[in-house]
Amino acid sequence: MLRVDKKTKIALLRMMLRSRLFEEKIVSVYGKQDMKTPVHLYIGQEAVAAGVCAHLRREDYIFSTHRNHGHYLSKGADMSGMVAELYGRRTGCAKGKGGSMHFVDVSCGCMGTTSIVGGSIPLAVGGALAAKVRKEDRVSVAFFGDGAADEGVFQESLNFAALHKLPAVFVCENNYYATNSHQDARHAHGNIAKRGHAFGMHSERCDGNNAEAVYIASRKAVNRARRGLGPSLLEFSTYRWKGHVGPDCDYMKGCRPKEELESWQKKCPIEAYKKIILKEHILDQSGIDAICAEVSSEIEAAWSAALAAPYPAAEELYKDVYR
Amino acid sequence: MPWTKVLIDKAEFENTLGKQGLRGLSYRAALLEAHTQLLESDPAVIVIGEGVDDPGGVFGSTLDLHKKFGRERVYDMPIAENGLTGVAVGAAACGLKPVFVHMRTDFLPMCMDQLANHAAKWHYMTGGKVNIPLVVRSLIGRGWGSAAQHSQALYSLFTHIPGLKVVAPATPYDAKGLLVSAVRDGNPVMFFEHRWLYDFTGYVPRESYAVPFGQGAVRRAGKDVTIVAVSLMVYEAVKAARLLEKDGIDAEVIDPRTLKPLDEKLILESLAKTGRLVVADNAASFNGFSAEVAALAAEKGFGLLKAPVRRVCLPDVPVPASPELEKAYYPGAEDIAQAVRLALKA
Ligand SMILES: Cc1ncc(C[n+]2csc(CCOP(=O)(O)OP(=O)(O)O)c2C)c(N)n1
Ligand SMILES: [Mg+2]
Numbered sequence: 192m193l194r195v196d197k198k199t200k201i202a203l204l205r206m207m208l209r210s211r212l213f214e215e216k217i218v219s220v221y222g223k224q225d226m227k228t229p230v231h232l233y234i235g236q237e238a239v240a241a242g243v244c245a246h247l248r249r250e251d252y253i254f255s256t257h258r259n260h261g262h263y264l265s266k267g268a269d270m271s272g273m274v275a276e277l278y279g280r281r282t283g284c285a286k287g288k289g290g291s292m293h294f295v296d297v298s299c300g301c302m303g304t305t306s307i308v309g310g311s312i313p314l315a316v317g318g319a320l321a322a323k324v325r326k327e328d329r330v331s332v333a334f335f336g337d338g339a340a341d342e343g344v345f346q347e348s349l350n351f352a353a354l355h356k357l358p359a360v361f362v363c364e365n366n367y368y369a370t371n372s373h374q375d376a377r378h379a380h381g382n383i384a385k386r387g388h389a390f391g392m393h394s395e396r397c398d399g400n401n402a403e404a405v406y407i408a409s410r411k412a413v414n415r416a417r418r419g420l421g422p423s424l425l426e427f428s429t430y431r432w433k434g435h436v437g438p439d440c441d442y443m444k445g446c447r448p449k450e451e452l453e454s455w456q457k458k459c460p461i462e463a464y465k466k467i468i469l470k471e472h473i474l475d476q477s478g479i480d481a482i483c484a485e486v487s488s489e490i491e492a493a494w495s496a497a498l499a500a501p502y503p504a505a506e507e508l509y510k511d512v513y514r
Numbered sequence: 515m516p517w518t519k520v521l522i523d524k525a526e527f528e529n530t531l532g533k534q535g536l537r538g539l540s541y542r543a544a545l546l547e548a549h550t551q552l553l554e555s556d557p558a559v560i561v562i563g564e565g566v567d568d569p570g571g572v573f574g575s576t577l578d579l580h581k582k583f584g585r586e587r588v589y590d591m592p593i594a595e596n597g598l599t600g601v602a603v604g605a606a607a608c609g610l611k612p613v614f615v616h617m618r619t620d621f622l623p624m625c626m627d628q629l630a631n632h633a634a635k636w637h638y639m640t641g642g643k644v645n646i647p648l649v650v651r652s653l654i655g656r657g658w659g660s661a662a663q664h665s666q667a668l669y670s671l672f673t674h675i676p677g678l679k680v681v682a683p684a685t686p687y688d689a690k691g692l693l694v695s696a697v698r699d700g701n702p703v704m705f706f707e708h709r710w711l712y713d714f715t716g717y718v719p720r721e722s723y724a725v726p727f728g729q730g731a732v733r734r735a736g737k738d739v740t741i742v743a744v745s746l747m748v749y750e751a752v753k754a755a756r757l758l759e760k761d762g763i764d765a766e767v768i769d770p771r772t773l774k775p776l777d778e779k780l781i782l783e784s785l786a787k788t789g790r791l792v793v794a795d796n797a798a799s800f801n802g803f804s805a806e807v808a809a810l811a812a813e814k815g816f817g818l819l820k821a822p823v824r825r826v827c828l829p830d831v832p833v834p835a836s837p838e839l840e841k842a843y844y845p846g847a848e849d850i851a852q853a854v855r856l857a858l859k860a
């Protein structure tokens with residue numbers, strides 16, 4: 192395995208903790224019912240966003256889905272704009288118009304997210320096309336789930352990106368479920384990465400709960416895109432801990448086996464990585480605690496600012512339909 | 515007549531029809547019963563859609579059908595709406611009667627090619643030799659920041675495509691009876707259900723029955739003004755009529771039930787009586803269903819109108835997420851009542 196330097200290791204841990212603690216905060220407040228937007232939580236999948244985004248520059252593009260919190264935070268989006276958006280405030284990143292499923296932060300290449308499954312994939316290809324035509328040194332990343340791989344547009348996008356050797360990276364987070372539907376009920380063949388081979392594309396499948404494995408696979412894909420060698424398809428095997436939408440677990444409703452969830456929880460990407468960090472003496476426990484404390488205070492500040500912010504005025508409804 | 519009654523809440527049912535010993539059923543249960551009876555009575559019927567066999571069962575409307583009828587007839591699908599619509603259209607051409615279910619109307623644009631270019635036109639293009647008995651159910655969402663991509667009421671889009679029929683039941687009675695008609699119709703039928711109707715209770719007979727297409731229902735008889743309202747707006751219109759009663763205004767509320775074919779006669783007859791028309795819709799006014807009703811009044815009821823037609827619709831903007839913007843976005847009973855007052859002043 193390629194070496195991952197110390198600074199990167201800390202950065203990976205930090206990104207994962209930011210995603211996790213951010214969403215744990217959502218879980219802790221959601222019962223108050225003042226965050227009136229459907230939340231699709233990323234808890235359990237944080238290593239994917241961290242390992243991919245660790246290679247991305249501010250100007251690189253990402254296009255994301257309904258399950259976008261981790262992608263946005265790891266790409267460096269402004270947290271306070273996200274929290275205010277969750278609370279429907281005027282100061283939200285989309286001025287309260289988008290909610291949880293439609294974050295945006297153009298300043299760091301976060302060009303918007305869609306709640307239509309599969310929608311992010313061609314949009315990211317378009318980002319890559321624009322970069323190529325405009326001769327800009329940018330990579331464009333599509334985040335999407337195993338469910339999005341069901342859509343015809345996934346295949347169409349792979350083909351077009353490969354045909355034009357576009358600087359795109361397709362990041363499929365295979366958490367084995369699309370709402371409550373298991374991959375086995377939807378795919379004739381379980382290996383999504385293989386579909387990239389059909390288009391002659393560099394494709395890889397790896398453990399999405401291992402931050403360094405994600406980091407190393409993504410390094411190759413992002414570097415290939417930057418060097419003009421064309422797109423790659425990465426499939427990361429992972430698991431979401433919460434129900435499809437909302438802050439609760441869903442196994443009690445019969446959505447999936449409890450044992451399956453528990454076995455994945457044992458493979459928590461963050462706990463596993465903390466162990467490595469400690470074992471390799473990258474940080475000691477107090478170093479990890481310090482990161483947690485720092486992230487927590489960022490979260491608290493974002494929350495207080497959001498809750499103190501005004502709601503958009505009614506006239507705001509009519510603005511932004513057109514430019 | 516108990517089947518035309520619009521009941522605002524369950525208590526109202528218990529205090530009226532329930533007391534007469536009539537069976538009350540929620541909208542969701544009425545749909546479930548319709549599916550069950552259709553699957554039992556016709557082996558050609560199949561139900562397909564994302565989540566139809568999951569523990570939620572499309573908000574209860576397809577709950578456990580797969581256990582009764584097997585996964586050969588009731589099944590989940592890949593998230594591949596356009597492709598699977600094509601599969602359903604092909605299967606319909608070749609002898610099945612698929613009911614294709616979408617949790618949100620917003621996913622219908624994914625299927626547009628197969629619906630608009632294939633399903634709608636196949637019968638005509640084949641000179642009437644091949645028909646497409648396909649029903650496409652979809653739910654209109656609202657609230658809790660569902661926002662622009664999860665709350666659209668897109669039925670008007672489909673009324674613009676020759677070859678499709680479009681229905682929007684407002685009551686549990688109609689949900690069951692129109693689904694039966696839709697499955698038996700033999701043509702592609704777009705079936706729209708507002709998510710907020712699911713808990714409403716009303717009289718639903720146990721046996722299977724069909725509500726014919728093209729026959730609207732008078733939800734409340736009145737002589738001063740005609741309110742034509744669709745789906746969830748029927749309830750807002752009835753509430754508005756109750757508000758107006760206090761001002762001595764007697765409003766007639768008409769629910770067309772099927773948008774295409776449209777019961778023009780019922781609307782024009784009402785207009786002949788009242789001379790004033792307010793249309794309440796769940797979508798934007800521009801080129802929407804409300805515009806069609808207004809055009810009907812202008813073309814065939816011009817001499818009957820004593821005042822300009824008024825429309826109570828959603829603003830011509832995408833659905834916002836913020837709770838405060840949602841409040842500003844959705845009109846309700848008070849807006850309809852206000853439109854009626856203005857129509858009466860003119
Ligand atoms: C086109 C479309 N069809 C259906 C849905 C309903 N839906 C929302 S999320 C989802 C599952 C998506 O699964 P996946 O792509 O694996 O992402 P995950 O939720 O697992 O992150 C579905 C079916 C939708 N939003 N868009
Ligand atoms: Mg998934």
